[in-house]
Amino acid sequence: MARFNLKVNGKARTVDADADTPLLYVLRDNLALRGPRFGCGLGQCGACTVHVNGEAQRSCLLPISSVKGEVTTLEGLGTVAAPGKLQQAFITEQAAQCGYCANGMIMTSAALLAKNRNPSETDIRNALAGNLCRCGTHQRIVAAVKRAATA
Numbered sequence: 011m012a013r014f015n016l017k018v019n020g021k022a023r024t025v026d027a028d029a030d031t032p033l034l035y036v037l038r039d040n041l042a043l044r045g046p047r048f049g050c051g052l053g054q055c056g057a058c059t060v061h062v063n064g065e066a067q068r069s070c071l072l073p074i075s076s077v078k079g080e081v082t083t084l085e086g087l088g089t090v091a092a093p094g095k096l097q098q099a100f101i102t103e104q105a106a107q108c109g110y111c112a113n114g115m116i117m118t119s120a121a122l123l124a125k126n127r128n129p130s131e132t133d134i135r136n137a138l139a140g141n142l143c144r145c146g147t148h149q150r151i152v153a154a155v156k157r158a159a160t161a
């Protein structure tokens with residue numbers, strides 16, 4: 011067990027954890043941030059996606075000891091009362107059924123829009139190609155990202 015100092019959603023946080031504990035577990039279990047989801051735990055579904063220094067990363071694969079810099083989770087993009095632009099676009103387009111993939115879809119799309127403010131549909135589909143949705147809401151997810159890009 012060791013002590014780690016993190017910056018999460020703009021706040022300094024300190025956690026005690028084993029060095030190989032995945033960032034996902036620290037966020038959910040130590041810091042009660044439940045936006046990132048546990049899907050596969052193998053880097054294959056994208057449900058756990060967060061930003062580390064602005065890059066979309068699979069938090070199930072990141073040992074806490076390897077995390078340097080600022081972490082942003084879904085909670086850092088907005089709140090239920092005041093959703094961020096992309097979150098609002100997902101709500102408006104009703105881009106979820108069960109919603110399990112939504113964290114990863116939104117965090118991956120947010121990283122895309124931060125780099126490319128006017129992505130083509132191909133850009134959006136390529137960016138989200140590694141994020142799985144078992145409910146089949148892909149069309150609405152793409153529409154939501156387009157809406158956010160043009161808002």
Ligand code: FES
Nearest residue numbers: 049050051056070
């Ligand atoms: S839970 Fe991390 S990629 Fe599936």
Ligand code: FES
Nearest residue numbers: 107111143144145
């Ligand atoms: S909405 Fe259910 S997995 Fe995507």
